[in-house]
Amino acid sequence: MGELRLMKGNEVIAEAAIRCGCDGYFGYPITPQSEVMETLMTLRPWEDSGMVVLQAESEIASIHMVYGAAGAGKRVMTSSSSPGISLMAEGISYMAGAELPCVIVNVQRGGPGLGTIQPSQADYNQATKGGGHGDYSLFVLAPASVQEMHDFVVLGFEMAFKYRNPVMILADGVIGQLMEKVELIDQRPRWTNEQIEEISGDWATTGKRSNRQKHVITSLEMDSNTMEQNNLRLQAKYNRMKDEEVRYESIECEDADYIMVAFGSAARICQKTVQIARRKGVKVGLIRPITLFPFPEKIIAEYATKVKGFLSVEFNAGQMVNDIRLAVNGKTQVEYFGRMGGIVPTPDEVELALEQRFNN
Amino acid sequence: MSVLTERINEIIKPENLVYAKSPLLNDDAMHYCPGCSHGVVHRLIAEVIEEMGIQEQTIGVSPVGCAVFAYNYIDIDWAEAAHGRAPAVATGIKRVMPEKYVFSYQGDGDLAAIGTAETLHAINRGENIVMIFINNAIYGMTGGQMAPTTLIGQITATTPNGRNADLNGYPLKITELIAQLPGAAYVTRQSVQTPAAVRKAKKAIRKAFEIQAKKIGTSFVEVVSTCSSGWKLTPVASNKWMEENMFPQYPLGDLKDSGRADADLYRIKG
Numbered sequence: 001m002g003e004l005r006l007m008k009g010n011e012v013i014a015e016a017a018i019r020c021g022c023d024g025y026f027g028y029p030i031t032p033q034s035e036v037m038e039t040l041m042t043l044r045p046w047e048d049s050g051m052v053v054l055q056a057e058s059e060i061a062s063i064h065m066v067y068g069a070a071g072a073g074k075r076v077m078t079s080s081s082s083p084g085i086s087l088m089a090e091g092i093s094y095m096a097g098a099e100l101p102c103v104i105v106n107v108q109r110g111g112p113g114l115g116t117i118q119p120s121q122a123d124y125n126q127a128t129k130g131g132g133h134g135d136y137s138l139f140v141l142a143p144a145s146v147q148e149m150h151d152f153v154v155l156g157f158e159m160a161f162k163y164r165n166p167v168m169i170l171a172d173g174v175i176g177q178l179m180e181k182v183e184l185i186d187q188r189p190r191w192t193n194e195q196i197e198e199i200s201g202d203w204a205t206t207g208k209r210s211n212r213q214k215h216v217i218t219s220l221e222m223d224s225n226t227m228e229q230n231n232l233r234l235q236a237k238y239n240r241m242k243d244e245e246v247r248y249e250s251i252e253c254e255d256a257d258y259i260m261v262a263f264g265s266a267a268r269i270c271q272k273t274v275q276i277a278r279r280k281g282v283k284v285g286l287i288r289p290i291t292l293f294p295f296p297e298k299i300i301a302e303y304a305t306k307v308k309g310f311l312s313v314e315f316n317a318g319q320m321v322n323d324i325r326l327a328v329n330g331k332t333q334v335e336y337f338g339r340m341g342g343i344v345p346t347p348d349e350v351e352l353a354l355e356q357r358f359n360n
Numbered sequence: 361m362s363v364l365t366e367r368i369n370e371i372i373k374p375e376n377l378v379y380a381k382s383p384l385l386n387d388d389a390m391h392y393c394p395g396c397s398h399g400v401v402h403r404l405i406a407e408v409i410e411e412m413g414i415q416e417q418t419i420g421v422s423p424v425g426c427a428v429f430a431y432n433y434i435d436i437d438w439a440e441a442a443h444g445r446a447p448a449v450a451t452g453i454k455r456v457m458p459e460k461y462v463f464s465y466q467g468d469g470d471l472a473a474i475g476t477a478e479t480l481h482a483i484n485r486g487e488n489i490v491m492i493f494i495n496n497a498i499y500g501m502t503g504g505q506m507a508p509t510t511l512i513g514q515i516t517a518t519t520p521n522g523r524n525a526d527l528n529g530y531p532l533k534i535t536e537l538i539a540q541l542p543g544a545a546y547v548t549r550q551s552v553q554t555p556a557a558v559r560k561a562k563k564a565i566r567k568a569f570e571i572q573a574k575k576i577g578t579s580f581v582e583v584v585s586t587c588s589s590g591w592k593l594t595p596v597a598s599n600k601w602m603e604e605n606m607f608p609q610y611p612l613g614d615l616k617d618s619g620r621a622d623a624d625l626y627r628i629k630g
Binding site for chain 1: 415416417418419421428431435436437438439440441442445448449450451452453455456457460477478481
């Protein structure tokens with residue numbers, strides 16, 4: 001068993017990054033996730049593992065530093081919160097286009113605009129439908145615990161390199177600020193130059209040797225036919241993710257008449273709602289998507305013929321509910337309940353919404 | 361074989377060779393317009409990298425603008441950056457591979473308009489990189505619009521009556537700004553319109569790359585350049601226009617050559 005600690009979600013992002021052998025973090029302070037860089041600066045990983053930590057002049061600069069370093073085959077990451085992620089949208093699109101691996105953490109706050117520093121899940125569409133320009137998808141993981149904040153940094157880098165694609169950890173202010181027990185992985189070494197050569201030797205900008213062609217990191221292609229082939233290659237990759245990487249948790253769905261679908265901290269609340277509803281004799285289950293892209297549409301489609309209704313519970317105006325409707329395809333009733341502006345609903349509030357939506 | 365070809369082949373012999381194309385420059389036809397300075401500067405960078413023997417250690421960062429395809433011509437590893445972000449991309453590369461040589465190559469719109477923040481902050485951090493700045497006072501790639509360095513009165517696609525300070529502000533002397541930054545090690549302004557100027561510019565680029573190995577801050581080489589297509593002048597007339605109009609505003613020479621400032625000058629007391 002690994003080392004056990006009581007830690008904040010944001011702090012564990014930093015700890016997990018160092019321990020999994022991350023090469024660099026580039027970021028810019030923004031509430032509610034500033035503890036990520038503060039923790040890194042306090043831990044000074046450049047003295048031990050050699051991990052680089054740099055406070056950039058903006059989120060724009062941060063993501064382009066990540067672009068440069070990721071292009072060199074290094075394991076690099078950044079973190080921010082909603083308005084900062086909007087600024088990074090340019091660089092994220094470029095990274096998706098150039099097929100660069102990286103981990104981006106979004107500890108969401110309420111919007112639009114400067115919005116609020118309180119928790120939110122209003123960036124679901126931004127995270128899962130692109131967010132920047134062009135046809136692209138991120139691999140999106142939604143942690144619902146401090147443990148998952150830790151685990152998804154490790155898994156995130158694995159997926160980023162498996163698919164040569166940016167990975168987003170879509171957390172929210174609750175998970176970022178929450179303190180929980182977490183089991184940490186043991187320190188792993190950063191990749192050696194030889195390992196980078198083995199893993200990314202056919203594309204990374206490590207310096208052109210005489211025995212190979214030059215490597216160019218770019219998303220640019222002037223020839224339309226070639227560019228369409230590039231787009232098709234990306235789409236094929238996203239389809240592979242859909243086939244192979246869907247992750248979700250299913251809680252008490254087997255006998256359920258109604259299934260709630262919720263991710264991140266909303267799922268934590270709904271877990272309690274399941275208990276409250278079942279004490280009242282209503283058979284309620286919960287599907288918690290762990291990957292938001294690829295979305296667990298198959299399991300939702302399977303239950304669509306068995307249940308009387310789905311309730312999407314989100315801290316936003318109803319975004320994921322559209323993906324549920326697509327998966328359900330009209331086969332049963334799909335409803336939404338959510339709060340906005342940084343308000344986190346109580347389990348009872350969700351239970352009441354269930355009763356009201358489905359007239360129990 | 362024609363008489364002419366025979367005669368040429370007689371002349372082209374190793375013993376007659378006084379100058380050769382760097383093997384780092386490939387044989388692709390450059391997309392640059394006749395009279396453009398980019399091609400010359402590309403050649404100088406290729407020659408410097410070749411002569412220093414650092415081809416395997418050098419990573420270039422190309423911009424958005426006419427030089428976006430710089431990666432097509434020089435046989436090294438490249439990252440193509442988003443508009444204005446080359447200094448951030450170069451920072452990322454250099455920070456995770458401090459033993460490599462990293463340079464960015466940007467035009468005036470890229471470096472001094474959309475990327476001003478990235479430019480100033482990379483240099484203010486004293487990133488150990490080389491930054492090459494092509495200043496031709498116009499946006500070439502998009503069809504000749506006003507650049508931050510466009511001169512007052514200069515006609516462009518978006519200043520059809522000439523740049524007006526009341527409306528458009530002033531030509532940005534960003535190199536003078538950069539020379540004030542403590543992180544800058546070497547700041548110089550060059551040109552490539554004559555053989556003598558080309559030799560001086562090459563020396564400056566070589567010096568900039570050598571400074572990178574010393575890790576004493578950012579080296580910045582501006583090349584005051586021509587854009588005959590954007591300026592709507594012949595290549596010869598462009599050189600004359602540049603000498604008469606650009607040089608008084610952007611005087612050639614070194615602006616700083618002292619290495620990164622001593623941090624103690626800026627330290628808190630006590």
